[in-house]
Amino acid sequence: MNRIAMSIVPKDKDLSDLMNNHFGRAEAFLVIDGATGEAVETIDNASAGASRGAGTGVANLLKSAGVGAVVSGRFGPGAIEALEDLGIEAWAAPPTISAREALRLLEDGDLKQMQP
Amino acid sequence: MSEERLIAVAAENDRGLYGNTSRHFGRCPFYVLVAAKNHLVLGSRVVANPHFGMHRPGVVPQFIRDLGANAIIAGGMGQRAIDMFQSLGIGVATGATGTIAAVVADYLRGKRQASVPCAHAQSHSRHEDQVERRSGLS
Numbered sequence: 683m684n685r686i687a688m689s690i691v692p693k694d695k696d697l698s699d700l701m702n703n704h705f706g707r708a709e710a711f712l713v714i715d716g717a718t719g720e721a722v723e724t725i726d727n728a729s730a731g732a733s734r735g736a737g738t739g740v741a742n743l744l745k746s747a748g749v750g751a752v753v754s755g756r757f758g759p760g761a762i763e764a765l766e767d768l769g770i771e772a773w774a775a776p777p778t779i780s781a782r783e784a785l786r787l788l789e790d791g792d793l794k795q796m797q798p
Numbered sequence: 799m800s801e802e803r804l805i806a807v808a809a810e811n812d813r814g815l816y817g818n819t820s821r822h823f824g825r826c827p828f829y830v831l832v833a834a835k836n837h838l839v840l841g842s843r844v845v846a847n848p849h850f851g852m853h854r855p856g857v858v859p860q861f862i863r864d865l866g867a868n869a870i871i872a873g874g875m876g877q878r879a880i881d882m883f884q885s886l887g888i889g890v891a892t893g894a895t896g897t898i899a900a901v902v903a904d905y906l907r908g909k910r911q912a913s914v915p916c917a918h919a920q921s922h923s924r925h926e927d928q929v930e931r932r933s934g935l936s
Contacts, residue, residue, distance in 0.1 A: 723843060723844065723845075724843075725841060725842070725843040726814055726815070726841055726842050726843070727840070727841045728815070728839045729840040739833060739835065739840030739841055740833060740840060742802055742804055742833050742866065743804070743841050743842070743843050745866065746804065746843070746866045746867075
């Protein structure tokens with residue numbers, strides 16, 4: 683995976699931001715370059731307030747950003763399928779930790795991969 | 799998923815949906831890529847234009863296609879570029895001014911579909927015609 687998207691509660695829009703606890707409700711995604719561990723861009727999720735189906739909305743944007751894996755608190759079933767269709771891995775992280783911590787847990791192999 | 803569209807908008811800055819639409823489709827520092835379904839904006843990302851400052855015909859349409867966009871919106875575009883985008887299966891809308899959010903909202907409601915080559919490009923081709931005619935006379 684070349685790039686990793688972290689679903690965050692956007693504050694500073696960097697790795698110090700806290701993880702969002704639901705993929706579809708994330709207001710923003712921080713895209714990390716897997717080689718350097720640096721944040722390279724943010725993707726805004728305008729459908730964060732949608733009642734359902736919100737998780738599938740930004741999947742194409744993540745794909746266009748070259749994202750191979752997404753880390754988030756939870757994923758709806760529709761979102762996991764949409765990501766699977768685009769060849770993007772879904773990894774669940776515990777809530778209330780920073781994006782930096784979640785990234786470290788992913789690198790250490792301590793996160794659970796979600797599959798449809 | 800199938801009705802979802804990706805729309806690229808030429809942008810003057812990196813402020814996303816709140817930024818301003820660029821007057822030129824290729825000589826702009828950024829593009830805002832907007833995911834939409836029906837009339838709804840789902841999300842957006844800002845993409846730096848790798849060809850900013852070294853604009854050459856053909857490279858921008860290819861770049862936009864590689865981003866996966868189905869449409870491009872800009873203030874202006876020449877006929878050659880319009881033809882290139884259309885041959886790649888990318889819809890073109892020109893004449894757009896104002897914030898990206900407003901321009902995209904208009905486009906999604908079908909208010910912005912025209913692709914008219916800008917006057918700047920037309921005057922260029924007129925210049926070339928005149929030069930050719932003169933050289934033909936001499």
